[in-house]
Amino acid sequence: MQYLEGRKYVVQAIFLAVALVFATRLFYIQVLDGSYKLAADRNTLQRIVQTPYRGLIYDRKGQILVQNTPVYDLMVTPREVKQLDTVRFCQLLQLPPEEVRAALKAARAFSRVKASPLVQNLSTPELAAIQDNLIDFPGFSIKARMARSYNTHTLAHALGYVGSIPPAFLEKPKYSKYQAGDFLGITGLESYYEQQLMGRRGVQYRMVNVRGIEKGAFRGGEFDTLSVAGQDLHLSIDSELQAYGELLMQGKRGSIVAIDPKTGEILAFVSAPMFDPATLSGKGMGNRYMELLNNPERPLFNRPLMATYPPGSVFKLVNELVAMQMGVVTASTGFPCNQRLVRCTHNHEYPSNVGIAIKQSCNPYFYQVMRAAVLRGRSTNRFEDARLGLGEWRRQVMKFGLGEKLGVDMSQEKKGLIPSPEFYDKRNGFHRWNYRTVYSLSIGQGEIGITGLQMANVLATIANRGYYYTPHFVKSVGQGGPLPQFRERHTVGVDAPHFEALIPGMQAVVDGRGGTGNLASLAEFGISVAGKTGTVQNPHGDDHATFAAFAPAEDPKIAIAVFIENAGFGGTSAAPMAALMMEKYLRGNIAPWRKRWEYWLQGPAEKFVRRR
């Protein structure tokens, strides 16, 4: 019996061994391994995001352009769908059965137990038609949310649109606050001012039990935040002017940009062909977007910001200003209209000063102006001289906001191109090009490219006699005024007297006898317009017509650039269109006897082209 007594130690050892294993294991899962705490929070914590009311968009005069209206999503929880009467259901929704089946399949793939949208963006009348019958279809429910609606049929390119966040965005840190299915601005102002428009999301942490039933706030709501409504945007766009511009541009391709030179505020922003902003909202938005995308006229292309063309003769203004600032020419410098240098469009009086040269848009004159600015004998090597000279010239030209993004409050902006010496080095070879290679720049042709917005900004700079404010759409975010970068004055490094010397020539373009832009005259109203026509050579078809102007010349209130693709000579179509726009803005309406210009200007661009 004695030796069996020892077995009590074996039994006790077994007991203690198990206790030790338990204590160790418990120490591991309770103290060392943090993953169980996370898992517990995942179990019980539900994050409820409250999407704030998106900011509204007003025009210059306080008219509301974009607002929020309730729309309804038909949600489906696949697990709860019982014996769906597909025929009746499709009749109710007025959707083809294949589409419903595909949507149901997608919903099942997403989750069987979570609700996902089957049909989005139902309007209130559409909801009314189906709501009462929904009780016969278990598993389907209605979720209300706010969507954009438009009080205007214009300005689609500037406003942009709102859509659900693309899945790829969700992984970017910038969009960390967004969840799948959230809506955000995709293009235009909706995108640029997303932060301001969106406001601040509110987050509530709720505890839920195993069946997902709420059991109250987490830690008494300590971590909850309230949602803050988005800020309204007050645009500088004049809706009436905008609508008028879009009317005039019907059936054409091109752009109109009008700026208030004193502030840099954009008054009108027309990109033709245009579309109704409501196209990209509401039910069937995806299909309509695809239609716009596949349209050969490319209505989605934001032309004033993205289409870069050679500016044509309008650029002669910049050329002249830069040369005058360099001191190589003065207002009274004359150059012969030497057609051996470059062809001139027509025979005209001798350009004995800059006024006549601009009025007649004399190509050889500006050829010689730029040559004087570029070839200054900096090097005995004439190739190097042209190289150094072009570099210096380009630096001065770019101060006008050309060849780089202006920084407008929209993200799609293109830089354009003011070619550098390196550009030609690369294309022609080092010291294998000289002024004869680049002279086209002097008359705004060749490699140079600028956008409609940049051209309007150049005119605003001339109107201001030497400075500009970065063009912008938003006068005021909420009550806070424009963004700080739009209050900053940019000087272009050309002294005011040079502008004063140039402007009479521009006035002569419009009001002088035989000026190229006579059709832009508003002299009958006592308004003096200063402008410049341009005809952009187009190797692919008819020339592009352009006209840029500001008015009144003494106290400019509007600077405008009109660009019409394939409309031939700038003075024929672009000039009268600019005049109507300026008349509309400055006088508030169009004089009845000038209505005929509206009829003249409507219709496709080819009617303006003089066939030879």
Added chain:
Amino acid sequence: MNSSPARYSRSIDWPTVLLYLLMVGLGWLNVYAASYSPDAPANPLSSLGFQELMAYDWFKQILWVATAVVLIVILLVVDYKAYDTFAFVLYGGMILLLVITPFIARPIGGSRSWLELGPMRLQPAEFAKFVTALAASRYMASINLRQQNFRDQLVLAGITLLPPLLILAANETGQALVFAAFLLAYFREGMSPLILVILAAGGIILILALLVPKLWLVGAFTLVLGLLFAFNSRLWRHHLPLSLSVWVVVIGMVFGVDFFFNNVLQAHQRKRIEVLINPSADPLGVGWNVTQSKIAIGSGGFAGKGFLQGTQTKFDFVPAQSTDFIFCTIGEEWGWLGTTLVVVVFMALLMRIVYVAERQKSVFGRTYGYCVASIIFFHFCVNIGMTIGLAPVVGIPLPFFSYGGSSLWSFTTLLFILLAIDAYRKQDLERY
């Protein structure tokens, strides 16, 4: 009953009683936490009627504890010789009850093992433990286990195996498995340690066979044996037949495990073992209990979330949280300090029971004491093991902690019969 109450009181083993009270008290506190509802009135005892209160486990547990106290008094007052004398009678009655239970019980939770007596529900299987312990101890006192008397061993095995087989028939696998605990008590009384070793080896092989491909296992074992032969010539010369038979047995077990696993175990039992090895195998089914129970305990941290502050247990993520999974509430609300305290208290009780058992003069008393320790130990092992993912999910309660009348009564009876026997042992000494 020929001594004064005071003297009798002195002869009771108070440390065990205090440990018992501590466990029942802590248990009630956690049953209260597990069945606590924030929506209930602030002072339910005065504002709710009896019927409404009966909806709460914590209230019913008060009644169970109160009746357990009455039970204790009765158990201590009864002459200790009665337990010895009536052991077989009780055993016979219990067998009869187990036989008829499936026929008269209504099915609850997949098994017909609950008898309904008015408002109370009792599980005979719970009481079969102490009755079998008494009968086995009584029989043990009459034989000598070491003397290799095959007939005696067979009878003892029969006494031990008959109740679990009947319980198994009623589909209460967990309660049937408890009877394996008797082996520990028999070991103390002289059973060959080989049986424990073989069982332990079987368990290890079972787990290995599920974790590693069987042919690897066979290969590895053969390799080890081959290496032993190669480097130990004594083994080669003297123990070749033994070694080979061990090899054959092990190989047989490896494949036997497979057969046992696939053909003997029921589908849900198989699942429970699979989940033990890989909880993510069936996260919303059988794996749910294991996963959620580990999350609840794991999220308690070092010091816990505080009394009534548990979220996983309060919000019903853990099933059966006041009964079989009461340890989750302890783990979540009291943290590692709380769970370790429970482990320590159990160890203290088990050590005390072994101490009490060892001081018995009679084989009956000692065997019974070891049976008590082994049964409590088995529950402790399997219940806590399953909540922390070390044992398969087997529906047996944590003694003294889990909610439930049958469980509390049966463990109280189990423990206090030992204390009664122990108390009279001293009196016997005084008498003679």
